[in-house]
Amino acid sequence: MKHEQIEIREELTATILSLEGQFVGGDETDALRDVLRDISTRKTADIIVDLTNVSYVNSSFISALLAAHASIARKGGTISVCGLNDTIANIFAVSKLNLIFAISGDVSSALADRLSKQ
Numbered sequence: 001m002k003h004e005q006i007e008i009r010e011e012l013t014a015t016i017l018s019l020e021g022q023f024v025g026g027d028e029t030d031a032l033r034d035v036l037r038d039i040s041t042r043k044t045a046d047i048i049v050d051l052t053n054v055s056y057v058n059s060s061f062i063s064a065l066l067a068a069h070a071s072i073a074r075k076g077g078t079i080s081v082c083g084l085n086d087t088i089a090n091i092f093a094v095s096k097l098n099l100i101f102a103i104s105g106d107v108s109s110a111l112a113d114r115l116s117k118q
Helices: 027-040 059-074 086-094 107-117
Strands: 006-010 015-023 046-057 078-082 102-104
Touching: 006 027, 015 027, 027 059, 046 059, 046 086, 046 107, 059 078, 078 107, 102 107
Parallel strands: 015 046, 046 078, 078 102
Antiparallel strands: 006 015
């Protein structure tokens, strides 16, 4: 499912999902869930979710991210996030998501972090 708030691109070591706007449980979150589910059907998937242009997320977004994490981790893949604004960083800290997902400042840093762990 394509959605105007989700851009997908493949890099050598990861699939980058660049998100835009708010992810608050509407069709944008359903589309994200579908994209993550599709990517997770691959044998091993490594995903970087770029939140640089996202202003707000709610529990629906977190649920979609956690479900994808569970599926992808079983296959040896990872999900990392980058570009968190202060509000989203606070959500990740309060909900302890920063203990589950690797967090980087931007996509370049996230890719470099991935390479250094291989």
